[in-house]
Amino acid sequence: MKLYDLPPSPNARRVRIFIAEKGLDIPTVPVNMMTGENQTEEYLDKNPLGMMPVLELDDGTCISESATICRYLEETNPNPALMGHDALDRALVDMWHRRMEFELLDPIIRIFVHSGEMWKDRVTQIPELSQINRVNVLSRMEWLDRELNDREFIAGGDYTVADITAQCAFVMAKAAVGIRIPSELINLNAWWARVSSRPTARA
Ligand SMILES: N[C@@H](CCC(=O)N[C@@H](CS)C(=O)NCC(=O)O)C(=O)O
Secondary structure, three states: OEEEOOOOEEEEHHHHHHHHHHOOOOEEEEOOOOHHHOOOHHHHHHHHOOOOOOOEEOEEEEEEEEEHHOOOOOHHOOOOOOOOOOOOOHHHHHHHHHHHHHHHHHHHHHHHHHHHHOOOOOOOOOHHHHHHHHHHHHHHHHHHHHHHHOOOOOOEEEOOHHHHHHHHHHHHHHHHHHOOOOOOOHHHHHHHHHHHOOOOOOO
């Protein structure tokens, strides 16, 4: 098994952290999108969208979509559970995971894509989209701060894939678009201290 990886990517990072939390040893193969390694015929056979990450199984089956890779690894390596313990718990983790993808990670990626220098020749940049998403991300941080008033982690008392996706979103927010968690958001900052000090946080 191997993971086709893009080291700075938040999507690849969330799978790497998930793998580290599971204690698995899966070799990574870095793919350089700047030199078009993800657009070769060989890579497009693995993922026709030319995106990372991709998990290639020993029989050659390729799984893309970060959340789907995590789901596969959860089912093949149930301990420690990172996606819930029973039907209700799994549903709640899934709800929070989707919220972290759609309400936080995606808007942060949109800010980067619609304002970042490296995207200028790759996409049609719409600066207003970047600005609108910046406002939205700030309001989502305030919402999360309220949610975290009475619990340690995003989906409840346990660290889950929802935390992993949120922490990767915040790593990207800071590194790529200069958004930091405002200091007055005490609960969100306390959560950030908890997740970013885990031994797997730099996977
Ligand atoms: N929905 C996919 C998105 C994957 C994705 O957007 N990957 C980006 C890096 S974060 C990528 O490989 N981009 C290459 C490109 O745009 O050429 C997932 O969750 O894995």
